[in-house]
Each structure stands twice: as structure tokens, then as C-alpha cells.
Amino acid sequence: TDWATNVPTDQIAAAEMRDDFHKSPQLATYYYVFQTEKAPLDNPLVRKALAYSVDREALIEGITKAGQIPAWGIVPDMAGYKALEFPFDSMDEAIEQAQKWLAQAGYPNGAGFPTVSILYNTSEGHKQIGEFIQQEWKNNLGINVVLENQEWGTYLNSRNVGDFQISRAGWVGDYQDPNTFLDMFITGTAMNGGQYSNEIYDLLINEAARVSDPAERFGVLRTAEDIMINEDQALMNLYYYVTLNMIDTNKWGGWYGNTMDYHPVKDIYLK
Numbered sequence: 001t002d003w004a005t006n007v008p009t010d011q012i013a014a015a016e017m018r019d020d021f022h023k024s025p026q027l028a029t030y031y032y033v034f035q036t037e038k039a040p041l042d043n044p045l046v047r048k049a050l051a052y053s054v055d056r057e058a059l060i061e062g063i064t065k066a067g068q069i070p071a072w073g074i075v076p077d078m079a080g081y082k083a084l085e086f087p088f089d090s091m092d093e094a095i096e097q098a099q100k101w102l103a104q105a106g107y108p109n110g111a112g113f114p115t116v117s118i119l120y121n122t123s124e125g126h127k128q129i130g131e132f133i134q135q136e137w138k139n140n141l142g143i144n145v146v147l148e149n150q151e152w153g154t155y156l157n158s159r160n161v162g163d164f165q166i167s168r169a170g171w172v173g174d175y176q177d178p179n180t181f182l183d184m185f186i187t188g189t190a191m192n193g194g195q196y197s198n199e200i201y202d203l204l205i206n207e208a209a210r211v212s213d214p215a216e217r218f219g220v221l222r223t224a225e226d227i228m229i230n231e232d233q234a235l236m237n238l239y240y241y242v243t244l245n246m247i248d249t250n251k252w253g254g255w256y257g258n259t260m261d262y263h264p265v266k267d268i269y270l271k
Helices: 009-015 044-051 056-064 091-104 124-141 152-161 179-185 199-208 214-231
Strands: 021-034 116-121 145-150 166-172 235-247
Touching: 009 235, 044 091, 044 124, 044 235, 056 124, 056 235, 091 124, 116 124, 116 152, 124 145, 124 166, 145 152, 152 166, 166 235, 179 199, 179 214, 199 214, 214 235
Parallel strands: 116 145, 116 166
Antiparallel strands: 021 166, 021 235
16 A cells, blocks of 8 residues: 555554654543542642653553654644653652652651542553553552543543543644633533642633734733643643554655645646
């Protein structure tokens, strides 16, 4: 075949050695939502401890294995907007800080921390990621987590009504703009199952809609994302998806990797 759009995980390492292999960042994020209304996850220090005690690179290398990009913010890189960066020099430093945050929240070395559950829609891949995180939290924070899976319809309902403690989630951007990721977390929106609510965040998202200058607008949205992630830690972002294509661009013209993975066949031609 001249163009393959799915490369099996076990063949990616070999494919990466080839000239016709194209890996492109996708406008999509895999993340966990915290239920911010219920103890112990109503405490931002707890949420920060959980978020910074999971090694994204080890997750990608050991479990997902498709060259995904570690995520610390919800918004992936796009033209004019840089993804939030890892704020520590090393994972060891992050874990040390996570342990301090957990102690500050009243759970030194995980002592007294109740068992919490991770909800995911039934799938072997989501289960393996959940098990990896379960192990990271046990090793790095001394806390116990149970995994709970539901079939898609039940899971969606649980998420939408906020009937969970921590839930798997994923979002593919509808269009090339940070807002497609950020407006989901305004107070009271249908997508906001974690019940995240911050008045300043809401004001900033609404203000951005009225700003016409693109750079200024992205600046407002960056401030909002910074509040939701770096201050409030409403989410634990894990990785940005990538798209994997096999196509010989020396033979075929008009094909370009892009974040939407959009390739109109009418534009592709034999050189």
C-alpha cells in the first residue's frame, strides 16, 4: 500500500527507521479529571501531589509506546500557543515536591489518605494506563487506588454527572485554537464533570472571546490555563496524541503532516 494511517504499536520502533514514516503531533490530549467537589480531591495540594508524581515519559515508553508527547497542560502546541512546560528540573525533584504537597495536605507519606478510585471506559489500553498510575502513586506517595471500569454509555453518564473521584478523559480539538480545550471547564458546563469552578478562570475565558488581536487573545487564554493547571490542578494531563502515517513523500506530493491529521485526497498527486 502507498499510504498507511495505522502503524501497530509493536512495529513503531522499526517504522521510525524508515524515510516514509511520519509522526506528527495531534491536537488531542489524554488526561485524568479530578472531582474537585469531594474530599480528598477538593484540596488543590492533593491534586498537585497526584499530578506531579506520575512519570509521563516512563508511561509512554513502557505502556502506550506510540511516541506520544508528555503533557503537563491541557492545550497541545499549536501555531502561536506553546504547551505548558514541565516546571521541574527532573522527575525526582517533582516527586519530592509532590510528597511535600501531600504532607502539607495532612497525609505525610500517604498516612491516612483514603483509597480513591480511577474510573475508565472498558478498554485494555485505558486499564494498563490506570495500572501504571496506580503503581506510581503507591510507590511515590504511599497511597492506594482502585480501578473501576464501565462500558462507554455508563461511563459517559458517570462522568457528566460527576459520579467519580478521578476519571480518564480525552479530547480532540475541533479547531486550531486553545479555546476548544479551555471552554469545557467554565463553571457549570456539561463537559465539566469534575465540577471545576474558578471565577477568574470564567472571566478570562469570556474576556478572550471579546479580544480581536490574536496574540493578545492567546495571552488571555494562557493566563486562564495557567490558573486551571498550575494553580488549581483541576486535571492531570498525561500525553498529547500523535498521528502515525506511512507515505513516501518523494513519490507523492501534496501530503503534509498536520495537527488535525487532515489530508484531502484531491490535493495528493504522483510526482
